[in-house]
Amino acid sequence: MLAVEKVHTLHIARPQADQFRLAALHRYHILDTPACEDFSFLTELATKVCEVPYAFISLVDADRVWIKSCSGMQMGELPRGESYCSLAVLGDAATEIPDLSADPRTAHMTLTVGEPHMRMYSSVALTSSDGHAIGTLCVMDTKPGRLSDDQRATLAKLARQVMALIELRSNERNLEAAVRELELLATTDELTGLHNRRSLLHRLKFEVARSRRFRAPLSALMIDIDHFKKINDEYGHVVGDHVLANVGRLLRENVRVIDMPSRYGGEELCVILPNTPVEGACKLAETLRAKIEAQLHAAGARQFRITASIGVGSFNHMEIDDAEGLLKQADDALYRAKRAGRNRVECGSD
Numbered sequence: 552m553l554a555v556e557k558v559h560t561l562h563i564a565r566p567q568a569d570q571f572r573l574a575a576l577h578r579y580h581i582l583d584t585p586a587c588e589d590f591s592f593l594t595e596l597a598t599k600v601c602e603v604p605y606a607f608i609s610l611v612d613a614d615r616v617w618i619k620s621c622s623g624m625q626m627g628e629l630p631r632g633e634s635y636c637s638l639a640v641l642g643d644a645a646t647e648i649p650d651l652s653a654d655p656r657t658a659h660m661t662l663t664v665g666e667p668h669m670r671m672y673s674s675v676a677l678t679s680s681d682g683h684a685i686g687t688l689c690v691m692d693t694k695p696g697r698l699s700d701d702q703r704a705t706l707a708k709l710a711r712q713v714m715a716l717i718e719l720r721s722n723e724r725n726l727e728a729a730v731r732e733l734e735l736l737a738t739t740d741e742l743t744g745l746h747n748r749r750s751l752l753h754r755l756k757f758e759v760a761r762s763r764r765f766r767a768p769l770s771a772l773m774i775d776i777d778h779f780k781k782i783n784d785e786y787g788h789v790v791g792d793h794v795l796a797n798v799g800r801l802l803r804e805n806v807r808v809i810d811m812p813s814r815y816g817g818e819e820l821c822v823i824l825p826n827t828p829v830e831g832a833c834k835l836a837e838t839l840r841a842k843i844e845a846q847l848h849a850a851g852a853r854q855f856r857i858t859a860s861i862g863v864g865s866f867n868h869m870e871i872d873d874a875e876g877l878l879k880q881a882d883d884a885l886y887r888a889k890r891a892g893r894n895r896v897e898c899g900s901d
């Protein structure tokens with residue numbers, strides 16, 4: 552039996568379960584997505600199979616009906632109270648209204664009284680995997696009438712295809728998000744939020760090649776917190792971890808977007824500085840050293856400061872070597888800074 556014969560209310564009642572239906576719809580993240588040929592193909596097919604001028608893929612949101620695809624006219628969305636599909640998602644899986652102007656629920660609606668004066672409406676619900684009607688695949692005509700049994704059965708099959716496509720798009724989106732999340736996890740050091748060593752070495756190779764190609768200088772800072780062992784011994788490892796996280800944040804906030812601050816290992820941090828000559832790198836190193844020295848850390852109620860030693864490695868494009876060469880230069884300079892008394896910057900090769 553068709554839903555129209557069972558519904559007697561004039562107004563569109565919102566069932567109690569509408570919130571669950573809306574939650575199911577929103578989980579697909581399909582509302583307001585761009586037009587797409589795959590969906591247009593299915594509405595075109597629906598008009599041909601049902602021999603009517605109009606077909607729509609309608610998704611019934613809280614206060615509007617958003618049209619994913621339509622054939623026969625251009626339409627973006629309708630107020631929920633002006634859409635036949637709002638009625639359809641409340642009824643049976645299939646809804647048919649043979650004369651919209653004779654049905655008290657639809658006779659007053661804009662598409663019935665105004666252009667194009669719709670008369671026949673037939674739809675199949677788009678049902679989510681958890682059983683909620685999130686919208687419809689519907690066909691309409693300006694002449695009253697009914698679909699044949701065959702047409703109705705084919706429309707139901709097409710509706711299943713529409714739903715399969717919605718599921719596919721949603722799965723693709725979820726997969727892309729999961730890949731992005733995994734990429735972030737694989738390249739980020741959890742404690743400091745900086746790039747990890749693997750990510751640093753990967754980028755460094757690329758930057759070395761780019762410096763060669765574009766004849767640009769390239770620098771790296773190797774930063775090591777002074778007497779970090781003492782901090783761990785005196786305040787405990789948790790405080791030590793907080794110190795590392797604080798310094799990581801300081802680096803992220805004080806370098807350019809194209810620079811790459813990373814955790815090289817343990818309490819040793821590294822910043823790659825593309826297109827930066829030795830003078831600029833030493834200046835930045837001195838700024839960072841001073842900021843690290845000024846930064847306050849907490850161990851319970853106590854506050855304390857730390858210092859760091861920084862080694863600067865730098866190539867201009869004439870002498871560019873390889874990634875290891877740049878890091879070794881920075882590491883050697885760091886060693887000299889430590890030997891010279893710590894809390895200082897040493898630049899370039901000996």
Ligand SMILES: Nc1nc2c(ncn2[C@@H]2O[C@H](COP(=O)(O)OP(=O)(O)OP(=O)(O)O)[C@@H](O)[C@H]2O)c(=O)[nH]1
Pocket residue numbers: 742775776777778779780781783787788789790791792795816817818889893
């Ligand atoms: N809390 C904490 N400590 C770490 C971490 N990684 C390395 N360390 C500690 O950092 C300390 C490094 O000690 P050392 O290599 O002797 O260097 P240092 O004490 O900083 O002395 P200098 O570098 O010579 O100034 C060790 O005690 C490590 O256990 C970490 O992720 N968290």
